[in-house]
Amino acid sequence: MAGVAPGSPSRRVFVELREIGKHFGGVRALDAVSISVEEGTVHALVGENGAGKSTLGKIIAGSLQPDAGEILADGEPVSFRSPREALAAGIAAIAQELLVVPRLSVAENVFLGAEPRRAGWVMRGSLRRRFDALATEAGFGLPADRPAGALRTAEQQQIEILRALARDARLIVMDEPSAALSEPDTVRLHEIIRSLTQAGKSVLLVSHFLREVLELADTVTVLRDGKLVHTKPTAEESEATLIQAMLGRPLDAAFPPKPSLRADAPVALSVRKLTAPGVSDASLEVRAGEIVGLAGLIGAGRSELVRAIYGADRRKDGEVELTGARLEGAAPLASLRRGLAMIPESRKDQGLLLSRSVFENVTLSHLGEFSRLGVVNRRAERSAASQVLDRVAVKGGDYASPVAALSGGNQQKVLFARMLMCGPRVLIADEPTRGVDVGAKRAIYDLLVGLAGQGMGVLLISSEVEEILGLSHRVLVMSRGRLVAELRGEEMTESAILAAAFAEKTAESHAA
Amino acid sequence: MTTSTDTTPAPPELDAAQTLGGRVQTLAQGRWRAAGIVFPFLMLFIVLTIASSSFATKANLLNILDQQSATLIIAAAGTLVLVSGGIDLSVGSIYGLSGVVAAELALHNWPVGLAILVGVLVGLAAGLINGVVATYFRISALIATLAMSFVLEGLGSLITQGNLLNLFTHQSFSDLTRTSIFTVDSSIWLAVVAVIVLGLFLARTTTGRYMYAAGGNPEAARIAGVRVNVVKVISFMLSGAAAGLAGVIDASRVLSAQSQDNSSLTFTVLAGIVVGGTSILGGEGAVWRTVVGVLFIALIGNGYDLLGLNPLYEQITLGVLMILAVGLDAWSRGRAA
Numbered sequence: 063m064a065g066v067a068p069g070s071p072s073r074r075v076f077v078e079l080r081e082i083g084k085h086f087g088g089v090r091a092l093d094a095v096s097i098s099v100e101e102g103t104v105h106a107l108v109g110e111n112g113a114g115k116s117t118l119g120k121i122i123a124g125s126l127q128p129d130a131g132e133i134l135a136d137g138e139p140v141s142f143r144s145p146r147e148a149l150a151a152g153i154a155a156i157a158q159e160l161l162v163v164p165r166l167s168v169a170e171n172v173f174l175g176a177e178p179r180r181a182g183w184v185m186r187g188s189l190r191r192r193f194d195a196l197a198t199e200a201g202f203g204l205p206a207d208r209p210a211g212a213l214r215t216a217e218q219q220q221i222e223i224l225r226a227l228a229r230d231a232r233l234i235v236m237d238e239p240s241a242a243l244s245e246p247d248t249v250r251l252h253e254i255i256r257s258l259t260q261a262g263k264s265v266l267l268v269s270h271f272l273r274e275v276l277e278l279a280d281t282v283t284v285l286r287d288g289k290l291v292h293t294k295p296t297a298e299e300s301e302a303t304l305i306q307a308m309l310g311r312p313l314d315a316a317f318p319p320k321p322s323l324r325a326d327a328p329v330a331l332s333v334r335k336l337t338a339p340g341v342s343d344a345s346l347e348v349r350a351g352e353i354v355g356l357a358g359l360i361g362a363g364r365s366e367l368v369r370a371i372y373g374a375d376r377r378k379d380g381e382v383e384l385t386g387a388r389l390e391g392a393a394p395l396a397s398l399r400r401g402l403a404m405i406p407e408s409r410k411d412q413g414l415l416l417s418r419s420v421f422e423n424v425t426l427s428h429l430g431e432f433s434r435l436g437v438v439n440r441r442a443e444r445s446a447a448s449q450v451l452d453r454v455a456v457k458g459g460d461y462a463s464p465v466a467a468l469s470g471g472n473q474q475k476v477l478f479a480r481m482l483m484c485g486p487r488v489l490i491a492d493e494p495t496r497g498v499d500v501g502a503k504r505a506i507y508d509l510l511v512g513l514a515g516q517g518m519g520v521l522l523i524s525s526e527v528e529e530i531l532g533l534s535h536r537v538l539v540m541s542r543g544r545l546v547a548e549l550r551g552e553e554m555t556e557s558a559i560l561a562a563a564f565a566e567k568t569a570e571s572h573a574a
Numbered sequence: 575m576t577t578s579t580d581t582t583p584a585p586p587e588l589d590a591a592q593t594l595g596g597r598v599q600t601l602a603q604g605r606w607r608a609a610g611i612v613f614p615f616l617m618l619f620i621v622l623t624i625a626s627s628s629f630a631t632k633a634n635l636l637n638i639l640d641q642q643s644a645t646l647i648i649a650a651a652g653t654l655v656l657v658s659g660g661i662d663l664s665v666g667s668i669y670g671l672s673g674v675v676a677a678e679l680a681l682h683n684w685p686v687g688l689a690i691l692v693g694v695l696v697g698l699a700a701g702l703i704n705g706v707v708a709t710y711f712r713i714s715a716l717i718a719t720l721a722m723s724f725v726l727e728g729l730g731s732l733i734t735q736g737n738l739l740n741l742f743t744h745q746s747f748s749d750l751t752r753t754s755i756f757t758v759d760s761s762i763w764l765a766v767v768a769v770i771v772l773g774l775f776l777a778r779t780t781t782g783r784y785m786y787a788a789g790g791n792p793e794a795a796r797i798a799g800v801r802v803n804v805v806k807v808i809s810f811m812l813s814g815a816a817a818g819l820a821g822v823i824d825a826s827r828v829l830s831a832q833s834q835d836n837s838s839l840t841f842t843v844l845a846g847i848v849v850g851g852t853s854i855l856g857g858e859g860a861v862w863r864t865v866v867g868v869l870f871i872a873l874i875g876n877g878y879d880l881l882g883l884n885p886l887y888e889q890i891t892l893g894v895l896m897i898l899a900v901g902l903d904a905w906s907r908g909r910a911a
Contacts, residue, residue, distance in 0.1 A: 395799040415790045
């Protein structure tokens with residue numbers, strides 16, 4: 063088995079999976095997958111959504127049990143019935159949704175469930191000493207006494223890493239650890255992962271970000287439809303080879319060509335001096351047929367800005383005009399009726415009714431159109447919904463079944479379909495490709511570009527700078543609740559965006 | 575390493591366990607959950623038919639429906655509240671207050687029809703207050719309606735001075751429920767009509783759809799342009815009006831009304847809704863389920879009566895059943911997630 067980085071000595075295998083299989087109902091999530099994780103290495107799992115990489119991570123960490131195959135730790139067969147048992151064998155997991163108790167202090171969170179105690183009483187002094195020792199060793203500057211809920215995502219993640227180290231974990235399974243992190247926090251995370259492997263620990267990295275995988279991993283395993291495609295040293299891989307292996311075909315150009323923007327295109331959306339919680343004094347314009355990218359670090363206030371424009375949050379001050387007419391009030395309903403639609407940041411929390419059917423999710427905003435005297439005409443509803451769903455190319459069959467059964471990409475397309483039914487003139491798309499696999503990403507890009515081509519104004523938020531650059535006619539950069547830069551044409555580069563996103567910070571610290 | 579597609583065949587007993595597990599899971603998510611309480615209901619019905627010759631008679635079955643008419647109406651509307659993500663603990667007191675108001679007006683020789691109408695409107699108004707407090711004032715529905723239940727019960731007692739209002743001198747008040755239509759009492763017809771109207775309202779109207787949205791994911795519903803608070807207020811108003819109608823119906827059935835000791839009705843109603851399979855967390859459920867749930871509980875009571883069993887065990891049976899119903903709900907949700 064190839065798994066040794068070039069030049070490094072052959073390493074000892076810690077955990078080995080043999081022919082692991084797993085079903086969910088009738089769906090085969092994993093089919094005879096075998097991998098070995100070596101000590102002191104980063105082993106990455108990549109694949110599209112639904113390829114089985116998270117499932118495999120969960121099986122290793124004991125939160126799921128395989129239907130077939132065996133797991134060996136240090137060459138001995140083991141079976142984990144719970145994460146607790148996996149932890150006892152030296153395997154810890156850090157899930158996508160972080161698990162900290164918000165009210166407990168950082169130190170208490172780290173030793174949660176393993177507090178130094180005597181006769182049932184927690185020994186606070188000893189707990190604190192052990193925390194300090196551990197944090198120093200790992201090089202984390204976490205405030206021991208602050209409540210964990212008050213910390214940033216990246217710091218909460220460090221709590222979980224410390225928690226794993228506190229239990230002497232030898233392998234840490236990380237599922238999409240950088241998905242919710244800002245750029246500098248991601249850099250810091252990568253340093254942490256490298257120092258873990260230097261200390262002899264192994265990391266199983268489940269990640270969507272191929273650049274991250276190529277940068278960090280020693281070995282990379284590609285999964286497709288629950289099957290192992292191959293495992294290779296990272297040195298033999300590139301983004302292109304990984305994508306090809308994940309898709310089973312080469313990916314065409316990452317972005318469709320931008321639609322041409324007429325010089326005399328009228329202004330569709332105009333925002334003047336808008337102030338809202340997390341946003342101060344923001345003014346912007348989006349023209350018909352124009353895609354405007356809204357870039358910035360996480361927490362810069364991008365979502366807050368678009369939510370205030372749309373009316374999902376209350377505006378304190380400022381005006382929003384849609385094709386010349388002022389948008390009054392804060393109700394999203396008023397915005398929708400005027401022709402402003404939004405695809406929210408989190409499709410699960412803010413977008414979909416997961417247990418309801420695809421049809422119902424598509425027609426939710428536009429139900430009155432298929433109703434007479436308040437009674438829904440289901441036949442009309444279904445035929446209209448089917449047409450729109452065909453337009454956005456949702457695949458995966460039964461529109462009468464719950465939307466939760468669809469893949470992330472298709473769920474996102476359902477939201478596009480809902481929005482299309484309302485026929486908006488301006489669309490706000492907040493992170494439309496988050497948690498969406500590579501193939502579906504391109505489909506969503508095509509949709510956005512197609513809509514702009516038909517004259518819709520698009521305000522696009524994305525944390526992936528390439529996406530902003532690949533799709534937008536113009537880029538606005540936000541920092542600390544303010545719009546700090548507007549980039550056009552040649553100015554639109556990754557470094558210019560990052561410089562603007564960080565610049566305001568230094569400017570403010572000078573002023574202070 | 576290349577793609578490894580050929581599977582080692584699993585030991586047969588493991589394979590069998592997998593398919594069985596898979597089946598149980600699929601059933602829990604889909605049909606089995608959809609069927610819910612229907613199979614236990616049918617089984618109980620068959621068992622009682624065999625065990626007692628007087629069970630499956632027209633007289634007994636109509637008697638059950640007559641006794642349950644008030645509960646069915648309140649529970650049908652309560653289903654809408656639960657689906658919308660609320661809960662209404664004041665239905666017992668609204669039921670008491672509306673019955674008392676209608677009875678008091680009848681005793682003052684108001685026209686019976688008007689007395690009944692005012693009784694229902696009292697319920698509607700109470701529901702409106704419940705809804706506004708639970709949404710625009712941002713007080714949890716549990717607390718808002720619990721507090722409201724004390725207020726309403728107190729108001730009722732102010733009217734009755736704590737006495738039982740007796741309507742035996744106003745026999746015409748019983749016309750509401752004791753008019754025979756096709757040999758069936760009008761109390762039952764009222765319940766049937768109310769249940770069908772509320773069922774269709776939830777299943778087929780835009781507002782009904784919005785109720786599922788408001789209860790299932792209020793933030794998503796709001797962003798999609800649903801006026802979540804308005805929808806919730808409507809559900810509380812319907813619940814209040816239904817409880818008012820139910821109070822008037824029972825006052826008419828027994829020709830008396832009292833303002834106190836109606837809180838157990840609140841919980842009988844909730845039990846019926848939950849046993850039927852409507853989720854207490856909102857966003858899921860149906861009126862027909864509630865009808866089956868309420869009647870299931872009624873059959874247990876009827877069975878204890880007919881078979882001469884110790885009625886003390888009836889409550890224990892009911893309690894255990896509720897735990898099973900809610901546990902099953904939580905379990906299937908956990909599986910589906």
